[in-house]
Amino acid sequence: MSYQQNLAERGMTIGLRALNWLAASDLLDRLGLREPTERLLHGASKTTTRTAARAGRTFAAAQKLSRPARQPRAERSDLFDLEPTEEQQMLRDSVREFALAKLRPAAEAADEGCATPGELLSQANELGLSMVGVPEELGGAVEERSAVTAVLMSEALAEGDMGIAVACLAPAGVSTAISLWGDGEQQSTYLPEFVSENVPAAALALLEPRALFDPFTLSTRARREGDGYVLDGVKSLVPRAPDGELFIVGAELEDGGPALFIVESKTEGISVEPEPAMGVRAGGTGRLIFEDVKLPASALLGGGDPAVYSECVQLGRIGWCALAVGTGQAVLDYVIRYVNDRRAFGEPISNRQAVAFTVANIAIELDGMRLATYRAASRADQSLSFGREAALAHRLCAECGVAIGSDGVQLLGGHGYVKEHPVERWYRDLRAVGLMEGALLV
Amino acid sequence: MISLEVPKKFEQLVSQAHMVATEIFRANSRKYDLAEHTYPKELDMLAAAIDGMNEGGGIGGAGVGTVGSASGGNGASTRERTGNRNGSNMASLLGLIELCWGDVGLLLTMPRQGLGQAAIAAVANEEQLKRFGGKWAAMAITEPEAGSDSAAIRTTARYDEDSDEYVLNGEKIFVTSGDRADLIVVWATLDASKGRAAIKSFVVERNNPGLKLDRLEHKLGIRASDTANFVLEDCRVPKENLLGSPEIAPKAGFSGVMQTFDNTRPLVAGMAIGVARACLDRTRELLEEAGLRIDYDLPLHAQPAAAAEFISMESDWEAARLLTLRAAWMADNRKPNSLEASMAKAKAGRVGTDVALRCVALAGAIGYGQGELLEKWARDVKILDIFEGTQQIQLLIISRLLLGRTSAELK
Numbered sequence: 001m002s003y004q005q006n007l008a009e010r011g012m013t014i015g016l017r018a019l020n021w022l023a024a025s026d027l028l029d030r031l032g033l034r035e036p037t038e039r040l041l042h043g044a045s046k047t048t049t050r051t052a053a054r055a056g057r058t059f060a061a062a063q064k065l066s067r068p069a070r071q072p073r074a075e076r077s078d079l080f081d082l083e084p085t086e087e088q089q090m091l092r093d094s095v096r097e098f099a100l101a102k103l104r105p106a107a108e109a110a111d112e113g114c115a116t117p118g119e120l121l122s123q124a125n126e127l128g129l130s131m132v133g134v135p136e137e138l139g140g141a142v143e144e145r146s147a148v149t150a151v152l153m154s155e156a157l158a159e160g161d162m163g164i165a166v167a168c169l170a171p172a173g174v175s176t177a178i179s180l181w182g183d184g185e186q187q188s189t190y191l192p193e194f195v196s197e198n199v200p201a202a203a204l205a206l207l208e209p210r211a212l213f214d215p216f217t218l219s220t221r222a223r224r225e226g227d228g229y230v231l232d233g234v235k236s237l238v239p240r241a242p243d244g245e246l247f248i249v250g251a252e253l254e255d256g257g258p259a260l261f262i263v264e265s266k267t268e269g270i271s272v273e274p275e276p277a278m279g280v281r282a283g284g285t286g287r288l289i290f291e292d293v294k295l296p297a298s299a300l301l302g303g304g305d306p307a308v309y310s311e312c313v314q315l316g317r318i319g320w321c322a323l324a325v326g327t328g329q330a331v332l333d334y335v336i337r338y339v340n341d342r343r344a345f346g347e348p349i350s351n352r353q354a355v356a357f358t359v360a361n362i363a364i365e366l367d368g369m370r371l372a373t374y375r376a377a378s379r380a381d382q383s384l385s386f387g388r389e390a391a392l393a394h395r396l397c398a399e400c401g402v403a404i405g406s407d408g409v410q411l412l413g414g415h416g417y418v419k420e421h422p423v424e425r426w427y428r429d430l431r432a433v434g435l436m437e438g439a440l441l442v
Numbered sequence: 443m444i445s446l447e448v449p450k451k452f453e454q455l456v457s458q459a460h461m462v463a464t465e466i467f468r469a470n471s472r473k474y475d476l477a478e479h480t481y482p483k484e485l486d487m488l489a490a491a492i493d494g495m496n497e498g499g500g501i502g503g504a505g506v507g508t509v510g511s512a513s514g515g516n517g518a519s520t521r522e523r524t525g526n527r528n529g530s531n532m533a534s535l536l537g538l539i540e541l542c543w544g545d546v547g548l549l550l551t552m553p554r555q556g557l558g559q560a561a562i563a564a565v566a567n568e569e570q571l572k573r574f575g576g577k578w579a580a581m582a583i584t585e586p587e588a589g590s591d592s593a594a595i596r597t598t599a600r601y602d603e604d605s606d607e608y609v610l611n612g613e614k615i616f617v618t619s620g621d622r623a624d625l626i627v628v629w630a631t632l633d634a635s636k637g638r639a640a641i642k643s644f645v646v647e648r649n650n651p652g653l654k655l656d657r658l659e660h661k662l663g664i665r666a667s668d669t670a671n672f673v674l675e676d677c678r679v680p681k682e683n684l685l686g687s688p689e690i691a692p693k694a695g696f697s698g699v700m701q702t703f704d705n706t707r708p709l710v711a712g713m714a715i716g717v718a719r720a721c722l723d724r725t726r727e728l729l730e731e732a733g734l735r736i737d738y739d740l741p742l743h744a745q746p747a748a749a750a751e752f753i754s755m756e757s758d759w760e761a762a763r764l765l766t767l768r769a770a771w772m773a774d775n776r777k778p779n780s781l782e783a784s785m786a787k788a789k790a791g792r793v794g795t796d797v798a799l800r801c802v803a804l805a806g807a808i809g810y811g812q813g814e815l816l817e818k819w820a821r822d823v824k825i826l827d828i829f830e831g832t833q834q835i836q837l838l839i840i841s842r843l844l845l846g847r848t849s850a851e852l853k
Contacts, residue, residue: 077445080771081526084444148444214744310739340845351851356841363844364785368761371768375446375760382445391738392757399754437741 050273050289053265056245057200059193065184069135071145076382082374084152087142092152095127099160099326104422107161110282111425114274115242116167122197124168129153130194133176133442138187139195140179147315147377150176150442151322155370158326162429163282165323166440170203170239170283173319173441177204177248177260177312181302186262189298190246202246204316205235205288206438215250215313215437218258220290222251229253229300231261231269231293239439241272241286248301249288250309250438259304260312261295269293279428283439312441314390315380319440321373321390324397324433328366331408331426335359338412338421358407365400372396377442398434405430446764449528452536459537462488463544468815471545474666475818479658481622482548482666489553529774531705535712535766542716543723546822547666549713551619557581558627560706561643565686574645580623582614582672590835592629593638597674599630601681601688608644608684610652610677616829620670621655624648628674632690640690645683652677663821704783706830708769711786714794714826715763721801721819722756728805748804755797762790781843788836791827798823 084092102120110116132150134140142149150172157165175194178186193200206215220233231251238247244265253259263270273287302308336359339350349355376389405427409416416423448456466488474482541549549555558579566574588594597612610630620626626646633640646653652675659669681688726736734748742750766786772779798820802809809816827833842852 074443077443077447078450079445079526079528080447080449080532080767081443081445082768082771083526088444212743214741216739217744313739336845347851350841350845350847351853353838353841353852356845356847356852357837359844360788360837360841363840364765364789365761367768367782367785368758368765368789371446371764372757372760374444375764378443378445379447382447384447388738389760391753392760395742395754395757396761 050271053244053267053270053272053288056265057193059189059246059264061185061188062192063188065188068182068184068187069137069179071133071135071140071143071179073383074144074146074381076384077378082371084148088146088149088152091128091132091149092156095129095153096156096159098123098127099157099165103157103160103164107164107282107422107425108419110161110164110167111279112281114276114281115284116164116282120164121168124157124164125197125199127153129157129168130172130175130199133172133179134191134195135179138179138191145180145381147318147380147442148374151318151373151377154319154322154440154442155326155329155373158323159330160326161282162323162327162426162432163280165326166239166280166283169319169440171199171201173204173316173439174202174246174248176315176441177301178262180311181260181305181308182262183303185298186301190262200245201240201243202248203239203241203244204248204250204312204438204441205238206250206313206316207236207238207436209234209236209287213435213437216258216310218250218252220249220251222253222259222261222295224254225294227297229261229295229297231263231290231295233290235288235290237275237277237285237436237439238288239280239283239285241288242274242284244272244286244288247288249290250312253300253304256304257306258309259306260301260309261299262301263290263293263295263299267293267295278431279425280432280436310387313437314376314387315441316436316438317390317394318373318376318380318386319442320433320436321369321376321393321397322442323440324401324430325366325370325373327426327430328362328369328401328404331404331423331430332359332362332366334421334423335362335408335411342412355411358411362404362407365396366404369393369397369400380442394434401430401433446767448536449532451528452533455533456536456540459540460543463541467541467544467548470548470666471815471818472812474547475663476665478660478665479668482551485548485552489555492552493554527774528771531708531770531773532767535708535770538709538712539716539719539763542713543720544716545666546713546717546826547664550664550667551622553622554578556619556623557706558623558625561627562645562685564705565643567686569682570645570685574625577625578619578623579625579627579645580617580620580670582617582620582626582628584616585613586615590832593641595629595631595641596634597628597630598634599632599642599644599684601632602678605678606681607678608681610644610646610674610679612674613656613672614674615671616659617670617672618829619668620672621648621658621668626653626672627685632688636690642688643685644679645685646674646677646679650677650679662824663818664825703830704780705773707783707787707836708766708773708779710826710830711762711766711769711783711790714790714823715759715766717819717823717826718759718762718790718794718797721798721816721823722752722759724814724816725801725804725809726752728808751800751804755800758789758793759797762786762793765789781840784831784836784839784843787831788833788840791833791836794823795820795827 128141131141178190208219222229222231247263249261249263269291271289275285275287277285339355340348342349372393376386376393379386379389408423409427412423470484556579558581562574583592585595599608599610602609628644628646631640654673656671656673736749769779769782769786802816802820808814
């Protein structure tokens with residue numbers, strides 16, 4: 001345990017990711033260090049290893065924008081259409097290929113180690129995830145504002161692994177938020193980093209650690225002081241928390257309702273605790289604790305407009321829906337192969353209605369989830385109201401997602417319960433969708 | 443570009459259908475629910491008006507009968523620059539949803555809109571289309587011993603060389619509008635030993651003396667729509683009334699008749715969506731009158747149970763609706779949609795019943811009593827999870843397609 005304290009004293013974040021990597025190598029066995037290291041890992045997930053938030057990079061505008069840049073909106077479509085644009089197909093296909101080739105094989109270790117390997121994160125960045133929501137004049141990758149594009153990419157990524165997808169997509173949530181609601185100064189300060197090769201670890205922090213959490217009733221408070229604000233409170237299950245450099249934090253603004261604040265992790269008074277959960281562990285979830293954190297006036301995003309905050313919550317829900325759809329698809333494809341291969345009583349178990357109908361119901365509910373998610377996102381893109389549609393999609397993805405995760409394990413029986421198959425991980429990951437708020441944004 | 447909104451060009455059709463649903467269907471809903479077997483004469487005038495509008499391109503296709511002919515039909519004229527088409531399948535579906543929001547029983551007994559026309563359109567030759575087109579045609583498939591298993595029908599059709607006629611013998615049940623239609627499309631086998639390939643459909647005039655009405659059913663719901671049972675006793679029809687080819691060719695024949703269902707399944711799903719929306723709309727009003735507020739932004743656990751339940755029902759309804767629109771969109775764009783059509787029917791069928799029954803409970807005594815239509819809708823909607831392929835048949839179709847199982851393997 002003295003090793004752990006030393007690390008804390010030196011102000012270093014304990015990288016469970018690094019420990020996991022270490023644990024996976026045979027170096028430990030050769031040196032006879034496996035047992036003590038495993039004890040350390042166990043301790044790290046049980047006790048609070050609270051550390052000062054890491055000293056991240058300095059964000060500074062090279063050139064200030066006098067006016068914010070915004071991605072233009074698509075005009076309202078006259079037709080019902082389920083065909084993505086060529087650009088969307090291309091992006092989706094390349095992300096999906098990456099997800100199946102790279103994420104899926106890395107998923108088990110990343111889940112176990114509660115972190116996504118840095119190499120995967122940089123490879124994912126090359127796909128332009130954090131650039132999709134950024135206006136072209138600021139280095140963005142896509143001309144028009146498109147939540148649908150973000151949904152398609154998120155869905156494809158989650159088909160590989162939901163936890164790693166969360167780690168990869170969390171910074172995109174921040175860059176999209178600043179693109180949507182940032183003023184010229186905020187955009188020129190932060191966005192260049194998100195279109196660079198070295199995308200900062202960043203996430204949107206709305207969730208708080210309490211039962212019956214409602215994102216519109218926040219315990220985290222932002223008090224006005226001088227020109228700026230003072231932030232106090234705790235945010236829960238924030239992705240990329242251990243190495244996070246930038247967060248957008250939801251807080252109840254004094255006389256103003258819930259609002260969003262841009263918070264650099266190196267600000268005084270912020271500490272981080274690892275918060276490993278049932279699932280989406282590769283997301284590197286952690287708690288952020290704000291104690292008398294002084295923020296400049298420029299930290300307030302979207303002018304504290306309650307409508308901006310609602311939209312942020314809604315877009316976050318659509319983001320989680322996209323992940324549920326991707327992971328649901330992974331379950332469906334997996335169980336179809338399994339029940340056709342698995343034999344009992346002299347024939348494939350897929351010849352039994354009890355089995356086959358379960359698969360059929362997974363497919364039906366999954367497509368319903370997918371279409372509802374697409375509709376919510378496409379309404380956002382067309383500047384139509386989408387709060388209701390986001391809520392409907394979210395309810396479907398939360399409940400049917402959990403049912404799909406459960407059926408996935410059930411169809412494999414005892415084999416589904418052991419880690420030899422990924423369905424137990426999907427079972428855990430899909431539970432996240434209904435309770436997470438924020439963290440992502442499309 | 444992905445967009446799942448109702449296309450602009452159909453907005454007028456939808457609003458016209460909604461007017462009909464309100465002014466004619468809703469106005470007569472309870473009357474014909476109580477007076478089962480009484481012909482809803484108000485529909486005659488409406489049918490005539492719709493025939494007129496069809497010619498004028500107005501509300502056209504907002505009924506069941508026009509649908510078979512619509513599949514892939516006027517696509518070319520509505521082809522858009524992008525290649526994406528929103529054609530008559532979607533138009534029919536959208537119109538139908540509105541009309542069934544009014545009353546599904548009355549919709550089912552709309553003169554000249556019977557399912558038989560879908561079968562005629564799917565397999566008839568030109569001469570037959572000319573003779574039978576535009577008439578009110580009912581469909582007679584089910585028999586006492588053959589429901590979902592339509593390949594097992596026992597009604598026989600014997601060719602009589604002397605008179606150049608087919609002679610039909612057997613019993614048909616559950617014939618929607620059977621006693622009101624001009625024509626009845628009867629499924630019968632040319633040779634019971636040859637299975638599906640020998641099953642053909644025959645057009646029988648209602649006034650054929652060999653076609654005897656056995657009885658009209660008393661039903662749980664859709665009581666405005668008559669359901670007739672017939673006995674066919676040496677019922678003679680000219681050989682030109684056999685739809686399609688008389689050859690007993692393996693596969694071809696039966697799949698031809700089954701194709702009819704690919705077109706009609708999304709429409710029956712649409713009916714369930716219409717009825718369920720009627721339930722949701724009325725329940726929302728009643729809940730709001732009772733002081734409940736539904737807030738889509740709040741998590742379900744942060745609002746009253748009734749509000750959470752409402753959102754929950756609405757989300758399943760939305761899933762069913764979108765699955766159904768997708769099936770119609772695919773048909774318009776000539777994408778094979780057997781899987782998607784069955785998914786739509788399965789989801790909409792069960793959601794319809796589930797939503798309607800839960801709405802009755804939420805509305806309490808008001809919902810259960812005959813003072814409101816909620817209890818009626820809850821009775822009506824059940825049929826939509828049964829006819830045109832039960833829930834269980836849809837799941838069989840879906841799982842066979844997904845799992846690559848034959849009907850011999852996955853029974």
